[in-house]
Amino acid sequence: MTVTVGIATEGGGIATPPSGGGSRPVELAELMSTVPLGMAIIDRELRFVEVSDAMAAMHGVSREAHLGQPMVEVLRAEPSAADVVRRVRRVLETGVALEGVEIIHRESGAHGERTRVYRASYHPVRRDGAIVAACIYVEDMTERRRVEAQRDAGAARERSVREQALRETQEAVRARDEFLSVAAHELRTPLTSLRLHLQLLLRQVGGSNQEPPAELAPRARVLDRQLSRLVGLVNTLLDVSRLAAGRLSLEPRELDLAQMVRQMAEAFSEEFTRAGSTLSLHVDGPLLGEWDSLRLEQVLVNLLSNAVKYGGGQPVEVSLASEGPTAVLAVKDQGIGISEDGMARLFGKFERAVSERHYGGLGLGLYITRQIVEAMGGSITVRSAQGKGSTFILRLPTRPPVPSKAAVGAR
Numbered sequence: 001m002t003v004t005v006g007i008a009t010e011g012g013g014i015a016t017p018p019s020g021g022g023s024r025p026v027e028l029a030e031l032m033s034t035v036p037l038g039m040a041i042i043d044r045e046l047r048f049v050e051v052s053d054a055m056a057a058m059h060g061v062s063r064e065a066h067l068g069q070p071m072v073e074v075l076r077a078e079p080s081a082a083d084v085v086r087r088v089r090r091v092l093e094t095g096v097a098l099e100g101v102e103i104i105h106r107e108s109g110a111h112g113e114r115t116r117v118y119r120a121s122y123h124p125v126r127r128d129g130a131i132v133a134a135c136i137y138v139e140d141m142t143e144r145r146r147v148e149a150q151r152d153a154g155a156a157r158e159r160s161v162r163e164q165a166l167r168e169t170q171e172a173v174r175a176r177d178e179f180l181s182v183a184a185h186e187l188r189t190p191l192t193s194l195r196l197h198l199q200l201l202l203r204q205v206g207g208s209n210q211e212p213p214a215e216l217a218p219r220a221r222v223l224d225r226q227l228s229r230l231v232g233l234v235n236t237l238l239d240v241s242r243l244a245a246g247r248l249s250l251e252p253r254e255l256d257l258a259q260m261v262r263q264m265a266e267a268f269s270e271e272f273t274r275a276g277s278t279l280s281l282h283v284d285g286p287l288l289g290e291w292d293s294l295r296l297e298q299v300l301v302n303l304l305s306n307a308v309k310y311g312g313g314q315p316v317e318v319s320l321a322s323e324g325p326t327a328v329l330a331v332k333d334q335g336i337g338i339s340e341d342g343m344a345r346l347f348g349k350f351e352r353a354v355s356e357r358h359y360g361g362l363g364l365g366l367y368i369t370r371q372i373v374e375a376m377g378g379s380i381t382v383r384s385a386q387g388k389g390s391t392f393i394l395r396l397p398t399r400p401p402v403p404s405k406a407a408v409g410a411r
């Protein structure tokens with residue numbers, strides 16, 4: 001059987017080669033010797049009518065040795081011969097094409113076992129409606145699959161490295177939080193005892209009036225101040241570990257925030273004076289609400305000590321006002337200010353926007369402050385520019401959010 005094929009052109013006609021080949025249409029045999037695809041035409045007697053050179057190479061038998069020969073003979077050595085014949089027979093009988101059949105060959109040779117992957121499609125060839133032949137197309141997918149497998153393995157390796165890194169980071173964070181918790185608890189006990197013994201000692205040397213003698217008083221004050229600082233630092237670490245474990249709880253009670261602000265300002269007056277700064281208050285009348293007083297004090301202490309520390313010895317203003325059901329407190333300094341990058345970070349754990357060399361600190365005050373304020377249903381924001389001072393604004397609802405006894409969790 002001689003089959004000729006034409007090459008369809010856009011106009012729908014049959015193109016003829018422009019020169020050299022004359023006007024003769026391309027013969028199927030010519031196509032078969034050049035097409036880089038395994039192709040074969042099988043007649044109803046299951047004999048090879050045509051086969052491409054590429055397919056012949058896959059079978060390891062010359063093209064000529066295929067033509068007119070029964071499939072079962074030519075493919076005798078092929079491991080998948082029976083399946084191929086069965087599929088061709090089915091296509092010839094049913095006229096239904098089979099697409100994308102994957103064939104895997106395991107070949108053992110001198111260099112061990114090699115796997116080749118092929119993708120085959122089987123199509124019926126019709127003439128006047130009758131099925132006269134079956135056409136097989138086979139694509140060698142081995143290289144593509146190898147590249148895909150390599151890419152998948154690379155992606156899996158990357159994923160596993162990322163997951164491992166994440167696990168290690170989480171473990172490191174957990175170990176740090178555990179260390180903080182243990183260290184803070186361990187430090188607190190001797191500190192409490194130290195403070196107690198210092199007070200007892202001063203009372204004993206003070207005799208009947210229970211005050212330290214005049215020559216010891218300045219030293220006693222320094223000792224007391226430094227001990228308070230240490231206790232403050234340890235309490236901060238304890239808060240962080242409580243937050244990490246979601247164990248910081250609030251106990252709201254009715255209180256006057258205006259009075260608390262005045263008392264805190266009073267307590268800080270010495271520190272402001274020492275820093276060469278002044279503190280002015282704009283606080284009217286009572287401002288009643290339900291808050292956890294210890295936690296609210298902690299928030300005020302954090303904001304005021306930052307104003308002292310970063311206020312550059314310039315005046316600081318604290319104002320308190322109510323806006324409907326919300327208390328609004330602002331702490332404004334004219335100190336070093338904060339860069340934009342710093343503002344985006346400073347409410348995070350251990351985040352600082354200054355160099356350790358110039359300003360000591362753990363970078364936890366504002367983190368704890370925000371956790372407390374948000375647990376109270378409020379918010380804290382900052383307005384600042386580098387070198388132009390900062391204003392921290394606290395907005396707190398006067399009634400606690402429901403449920404009233406909020407537990408503060410880590411973030």
Ligand code: ADP
Nearest residue numbers: 306310346352353354361362363364365366390
């Ligand atoms: P710490 O003061 O221990 O570093 P904080 O959490 O209280 O920790 O503050 C975080 C960072 O925010 C500080 O390191 C500082 O860079 C910046 N900051 C806080 N308050 C002020 C302020 N009033 N002026 C300028 N920078 C501030």
